[in-house]
Amino acid sequence: MKTRTIASALFVAAAAALAAGCSETPQDAALTAGKYQGKPDTHPWDGEAQVFAGAEFKRGDKGSWEAALKSRSQAQNEYVRIQQ
Amino acid sequence: MARMKFLCDAERCIECNGCVTACKQEHEVPWGVNRRRVVTMNDGVPGERSISVACMHCSDAPCMAVCPVDCFYRTEEGVVLHDKDICIGCGYCFYACPFGAPQFPQAGAFGMRGKMDKCTFCAGGPEKDGSEAEFRKYGRNRLAEGKLPACAEMCSTKALLGGDGDVVADIYRNRVLTRGKGAEVWGWGTAYGPGGKPQGAPSAAESKGK
Numbered sequence: 001m002k003t004r005t006i007a008s009a010l011f012v013a014a015a016a017a018l019a020a021g022c023s024e025t026p027q028d029a030a031l032t033a034g035k036y037q038g039k040p041d042t043h044p045w046d047g048e049a050q051v052f053a054g055a056e057f058k059r060g061d062k063g064s065w066e067a068a069l070k071s072r073s074q075a076q077n078e079y080v081r082i083q084q
Numbered sequence: 085m086a087r088m089k090f091l092c093d094a095e096r097c098i099e100c101n102g103c104v105t106a107c108k109q110e111h112e113v114p115w116g117v118n119r120r121r122v123v124t125m126n127d128g129v130p131g132e133r134s135i136s137v138a139c140m141h142c143s144d145a146p147c148m149a150v151c152p153v154d155c156f157y158r159t160e161e162g163v164v165l166h167d168k169d170i171c172i173g174c175g176y177c178f179y180a181c182p183f184g185a186p187q188f189p190q191a192g193a194f195g196m197r198g199k200m201d202k203c204t205f206c207a208g209g210p211e212k213d214g215s216e217a218e219f220r221k222y223g224r225n226r227l228a229e230g231k232l233p234a235c236a237e238m239c240s241t242k243a244l245l246g247g248d249g250d251v252v253a254d255i256y257r258n259r260v261l262t263r264g265k266g267a268e269v270w271g272w273g274t275a276y277g278p279g280g281k282p283q284g285a286p287s288a289a290e291s292k293g294k
Contacts, residue, residue: 034148034149034151034154035154036154036155036156036157036167037153037154037155037167037170038154038155038157038166038167038169038170038210039167039169039210039211040210041157041159041165041208041209041210042212042213043159043160044161044207044213044225044227044228045228046213047212047213047214047228048213048214050213050214050225050228050229050230051214052229053229053230054226054229054230054231055230055231056230057230065230066248068230069227069230069232069247069248070247070248070251072230072231072232072247073232073247073248073251073252073255074251074255075237076232076236076237076239076242076245076246076247076252076255077242077255077258077259078242079258079259079262
């Protein structure tokens with residue numbers, strides 16, 4: 001009687017294992033856009049004044065920084081530099 | 085503001101490596117790491133062209149896409165930067181980058197690969213601007229100082245232009261119009277010549293005769 005119970009339990013377990021093999025779970029990796037995990041960075045126009053400051057701009061003012069960089073960029077244009 | 089971009093004028097680059105030296109000096113880049121380098125096509129052949137190459141700060145950067153620890157970020161000005169505290173030095177970004185921009189310092193007695201290092205457009209990294217930690221990990225933060233990348237500003241022939249993409253394009257357009265050379269100075273034709281034959285390269289018959 002005991003042997004029969006064990007045998008039937010084994011049979012049920014084996015059948016369950018076999019049945020599990022028939023099922024299929026999705027194995028494709030979900031492609032999700034990564035999110036930056038590091039420390040936050042500050043904008044170059046924010047923060048304290050730098051020791052080796054180049055073009056003058058008002059700290060915290062993005063427009064001022066952009067204008068300063070734009071004017072400095074023109075130093076790369078010798079057609080403008082030579083005419084000055 | 086548009087995006088920060090580099091543009092190298094192949095007509096002007098004289099392969100002096102001044103940009104490479106300026107970058108090395110400005111950021112105290114360790115031996116074996118080259119954030120910028122000059123590539124010459126058809127070296128030694130009349131009509132050879134050189135271009136200075138570094139991180140192109142791609143708008144859709146492959147390095148960002150493949151990084152398993154997501155250590156990359158793009159600033160508002162379009163500069164691609166990364167956090168070295170998170171980087172594990174796996175090298176995926178190196179394989180993904182079409183320009184070979186990511187560099188890995190050799191660290192330790194067995195030449196272990198260190199954390200990735202690359203051109204920052206002289207914008208530092210995720211540390212306090214101008215701090216010792218920022219300089220040690222990423223180099224100088226020239227953008228926060230109101231300056232442009234050292235390589236572009238140091239270029240003697242002004243072949244390498246850097247800055248706001250719109251301004252750089254304007255300067256280049258003006259230059260092309262003034263010297264009277266247009267589309268052929270940059271692009272596929274210059275690099276590979278018409279019909280896939282490198283410009284200035286000897287023909288098959290010429291090579292045979294040598």
